[in-house]
Amino acid sequence: MKSRVIEIVNKTGLHTRPGNLFVKEAKQFESEIWVKKGEEQFNAKSLLKLMKVGVSRGDKIEIICEGPDEDKALDSLCELIASLEE
Amino acid sequence: MNLKDYLFEYNTISLQAEANSWQSAVKLGTDLLVEAGTVEPRYYDAIIESTLKLGPYYILAPGMAMPHARPEGGVIRTGYSLVTLKTPVAFGDVDNDPIDILITMAAKDTETQNKSAIVQVVSLLDSEERVQWLKTAKNQEDLKRIFESLTDFE
Numbered sequence: 066m067k068s069r070v071i072e073i074v075n076k077t078g079l080h081t082r083p084g085n086l087f088v089k090e091a092k093q094f095e096s097e098i099w100v101k102k103g104e105e106q107f108n109a110k111s112l113l114k115l116m117k118v119g120v121s122r123g124d125k126i127e128i129i130c131e132g133p134d135e136d137k138a139l140d141s142l143c144e145l146i147a148s149l150e151e
Numbered sequence: 152m153n154l155k156d157y158l159f160e161y162n163t164i165s166l167q168a169e170a171n172s173w174q175s176a177v178k179l180g181t182d183l184l185v186e187a188g189t190v191e192p193r194y195y196d197a198i199i200e201s202t203l204k205l206g207p208y209y210i211l212a213p214g215m216a217m218p219h220a221r222p223e224g225g226v227i228r229t230g231y232s233l234v235t236l237k238t239p240v241a242f243g244d245v246d247n248d249p250i251d252i253l254i255t256m257a258a259k260d261t262e263t264q265n266k267s268a269i270v271q272v273v274s275l276l277d278s279e280e281r282v283q284w285l286k287t288a289k290n291q292e293d294l295k296r297i298f299e300s301l302t303d304f305e
Contacts, residue, residue: 080265081219082208092246113212116273119265 067139068129075149078121083149088112090145096132098142109142154231154254154271155298159291161187163232166288173207173242173250174199177218179234180255189230190257197224207242210250215282216242217272219256222264226257229268233294235286252276252285 073079079087091098091109098109102124107114109128120126130138158164163183170176181195197220201208209217232255239249254272258264276282284297 077261078265080269082205085208085210089246111212113273113277116211116269117277119270121265 066129066131067135068127069139069143070125070127071143071146073120073122073124073126073146075146075151076122077151078119078124079115079146080119080121083151084115084120085112086149087142087145088115090142091138094130094132094134094138094141096130096135096138098131098138099129101127101129152230154275157231158233159295161189161230163187163189163230164291164294165232165234166290166294167237168234169237170240173202173240176216176234176236176240176242176250176253177202177255180218180232180253183232183234184230184255184257187230187232188227189232190227191225194220194225194257197221202242207244210242210244210247211273211276213247214239214249214251214286215247215276216250216253217256217269218253219258219264222258222260226259228257229259229263230257231255231268231272233285235288252282 077083099106100109102118105118128142165179168179177198184190185192198218201220211217234253236251239251241248242250256268256272258268288294
């Protein structure tokens with residue numbers, strides 16, 4: 066299992082379109098992937114869960130990956146979050 | 152006003168409707184909001200324009216869409232409409248097509264959109280049982296019963 070804490074820096078956070086991009090990227094991987102924000106942990110491949118919890122600019126989230134491609138999944142998702150502009 | 156109250160207060164509901172394209176499906180939802188005075192007619196154009204540019208960014212899960220544009224796309228006040236389709240239509244999202252439930256959302260500012268409006272929509276749809284009920288609702292009475300039976304949804 067691999068995990069990393071990352072701060073959300075883009076303006077709209079993981080609401081709406083950036084959230085959709087994040088979930089689509091997570092779905093590319095075979096590993097189980099979760100996002101933890103505060104006390105809440107949810108499946109990173111579910112846009113409904115992501116939007117329900119709501120991840121905004123300034124939030125620190127932990128991305129947790131477990132499976133055969135966990136390293137690649139973690140790197141890709143962190144890179145995606147860092148590259149979000151809107 | 153919350154999602155449930157808004158739908159019934161302004162009658163922004165169309166069940167088992169017919170649409171022959173994703174554009175006409177979106178229009179069913181925005182027309183209800185225009186009639187209710189929630190958005191200007193250009194809100195439809197804003198959604199279509201963004202979709203053509205960015206893809207259908209508002210598809211939430213298999214069968215479910217939450218069409219919306221930015222507040223500056225013609226929002227008059229925060230509101231919602233509910234459309235279910237008799238025959239689902241494809242939006243071009245391979246994971247989630249075809250779509251037969253659309254909750255069109257309009258928020259007066261980004262803060263309201265992200266902290267309140269989206270949360271209400273996804274809270275309603277985050278239950279397979281509830282979604283099945285919505286799909287089978289034929290009229291407002293059915294819908295009222297569905298909402299009344301939801302104790303965990305305000």
